[in-house]
Amino acid sequence: MDLKDIQNLIKFVAKSGASEVKLETEDVKITIKTGSDDKQETTTYVQQIPVGAPVAQPAAPAPAAQPAAAETTTATTTAEDSKYITIKSPIIGTLYRKPSPDKPVFVEVGQTIKEGDVLCIIEAMKLFNEIESEVSGKIVKVLVDDSSPVEFDQPLFLVDPS
Structure with missing residues (x-):
């Protein structure tokens, strides 16, 4: 996504009246917030995501209240849903x-x-x-x-x- 596309997106969001829009692609993460007051205020955050080797994110720990049988049920459901x-x-x-x-x-x-x-x-x-x-x-x-x-x-x- 180049600078011209980002500027067009900002203009579109400002005209639409939306207060906040988030857009994520593989390499760019954009958040556009517009002020709802009488003043026309637009805040844009552009975060470039580095393209490199995928980083393994730690898995969220499973709640202790779930028994092991629930994991088996989930695996069975996933296998059935695959068809x-x-x-x-x-x-x-x-x-x-x-x-x-x-x-x-x-x-x-x-x-x-x-x-x-x-x-x-x-x-x-x-x-x-x-x-x-x-x-x-x-x-x-x-x-x-x-x-x-x-x-x-x-x-x-x-x-x-x-």
Whole structure:
């Protein structure tokens, strides 16, 4: 990402009215905060991440309250889930499973979907983006709750393609 792209991003965020935007790529981490007062204040932090050998991060210690059986269950679940296709969030925002509060959800567990079916809506910066299926199959699991925040590339649904 070059300086011109960063400047364009800052201008876009300032015009959009968002108070804070964070963007992370493999080599750049950017946080843009705009002031909500009458004065137009923009603060930008750009952190260059060194490109080199990957640094191993220490694993978080597991809580002592979890028995070893939970680890076995997780491994079994992961093995079972590997045969399914994971539909991931293409953007950051708030996920809504219904088109409006008084309407039914777009998809339920067990429902058969086809390519192009709307699965949910993700609101990002006051824009509502319909997330369509890129695969056909049966919804096996819904991995997020309605009205919950989602990150880029976060798993949303598991689909059995068979």
